[in-house]
Amino acid sequence: MKEESCSTCPTKSSCAGGCQRSEAELAEMYDLDADTTEGHMVWVELDYSTGMPELKEASKELIAKARSFDDQRVIGILFGPESARNAAREAFSYGADTIYHVRHPSFTDFNLESFTAGLTAVAERVKPNTLILAASDEGMELGPRTAARMGVGITADCTDLEMDKGVLRMTRPTFGGKLMATIISNTRPQMATVRPGAFPVPEAEEDRQGTVINWPMNPKPHIEPVESIASEEGACLTDAELIISVGGGIGNLRNLELAKEIADRLGAEMACSRNVVEKGWMDQDRQVGQTGNVVKPKVYLALGISGAIQHQTGMSGSQNIIAVNNDPGAAIHQIANVSIIGDVGEFLQRLLKRLDEEEAADI
Ligand SMILES: Cc1cc2nc3c(=O)[nH]c(=O)nc-3n(C[C@H](O)[C@H](O)[C@H](O)COP(=O)(O)OP(=O)(O)OC[C@H]3O[C@@H](n4cnc5c(N)ncnc54)[C@H](O)[C@@H]3O)c2cc1C
Incomplete structure (x- = not known):
């Protein structure tokens, strides 16, 4: 019989079948x-x-x-x-x-x-x-x-x-x-x-x-959660089909309010870049990107967002990206399906006017 040796056991005997020592x-x-x-x-x-x-x-x-x-x-x-x-x-x-x-x-x-x-x-x-x-x-x-x-x-x-x-x-x-x-x-x-x-x-x-x-070893008891309380806002964001996301280019709180009003009327979720969180204008649970949420909506409307790689990490899986940015060289335009090179404030005013008109026509 071939002499088998164990690489760790000092006795050099084969014990691959299970060491019987205490x-x-x-x-x-x-x-x-x-x-x-x-x-x-x-x-x-x-x-x-x-x-x-x-x-x-x-x-x-x-x-x-x-x-x-x-x-x-x-x-x-x-x-x-x-x-x-x-x-x-x-x-x-x-x-x-x-x-x-x-x-x-x-x-x-x-x-x-x-x-x-x-x-x-x-x-x-x-x-x-x-x-x-x-x-x-x-x-x-x-x-x-x-x-x-x-x-x-x-x-x-x-x-x-x-x-x-x-x-x-x-x-x-x-x-x-x-x-x-x-x-x-x-x-x-x-x-x-x-x-x-x-x-x-x-x-x-x-x-x-x-x-x-x-x-x-005796198994440890499974930890069963007593209650799961989903973060209402963050959870909606990751499942949302339509997201309106604002970046530093939103410029002021008045424009931010206009964006929120439009989101309300279209049934969209609001999101933002880190820049906006750092300004204290929106909560961190609304941030999209590497250190925020990863979203895959049908439409991601990026308003005044540069498209930094850390932001893209969280939204590049969106089916359609519409970017509004006044800088034609902004990285967001490289990944957008629709690029609007212009002022965010002006875009929001025109979109609101259009929604008003459509609502009036429906009455
Ligand atoms: C480790 C690390 C992790 C990070 N994680 C994240 C993350 O999870 N999410 C995230 O978003 N960022 C993250 N960042 C930050 C990221 O690098 C960028 O700084 C940030 O995304 C920039 O946000 P922004 O594009 O909104 O702002 P800005 O860089 O200020 O860009 C504003 C854009 O708006 C445009 N603009 C300005 N005025 C107007 C106007 N009137 N009309 C139209 N367009 C206008 C400008 O041309 C510009 O492109 C991270 C950074 C680091 C280092």
Whole structure:
């Protein structure tokens, strides 16, 4: 029989089927209580859609990436029932040395409270140098919560990671995707969520072995909201079909009132650029853009808005953009379906007059 060796276990015996040692033995064996930051921990996300637990592609990517950092241990943590043990073998084949299997029959389903508690407990025990998760819907919830519990920073939605002598350099887009920022953390573990597809998935090394450490855990009770109170205004904005949005070019409060009156009469929602929020003329929950709402109405009427990239981030998905701006070179005209080069005040007066005329004709 071929001699199989375990890359983390001092006995060098194969225990991929599940380490039978007690938690206390393991703590001593691996010096788990030592105050060190060593090893790279990856949250291993499982897919149960075929009935058998399988690693999601994003997890394979992250395990392989962590393996490429340096020669430190790669520690995976997965949640699942007894049967999830099979997934540990798959994780070894992509580069994991140790898998913490947080076990409970109900963990086939994502459970934010339990996974946060489990991930925090294991990370606090292992004290890894890095802790990375896929920026999947679940990872984007689990990562920041775990970071908050541990009191450490997290860089979200990274597109690249590099390890430089133990320091994780985390790269992600910023300023609406115009720039890439490389961030380093001064807390440990260095935490990141990583966009799925950022790294290639290598060939699996079927013979690679590792250690499984079982971590039984009772699920935490789900937090059920007692009552959901939607922000009346913001919620309408994201669903609105017709939006009248004002920018710095609206010029004065009188013009703003005219715009609101027209919105009322047309059944449109009012929105604005950050400039208008900064002036204190409209509330922040009406702001559209990178740091505001993302809207996709049928018609977005932009009044005196320059079309800065941070604003476009929130409205470029609109079906029709009508821009009123007196500067023909304004960026908003580049993305508008209809461009009106002229004065906002004058446009509003004429539109109101037209509405009055139409109403009078209907009587
Ligand atoms: C990190 C970061 C995040 C940001 N997030 C957002 C965000 O979420 N949303 C957002 O909107 N901005 C955001 N900004 C700010 C953004 O960069 C712009 O400064 C802002 O969008 C400009 O608003 P504006 O176009 O209304 O005003 P201005 O830049 O002042 O433009 C006014 C426009 O009105 C035109 N104009 C002037 N007078 C008239 C007139 N009488 N008639 C017709 N047109 C006229 C001018 O030609 C000009 O194009 C962010 C910036 C940063 C750095």
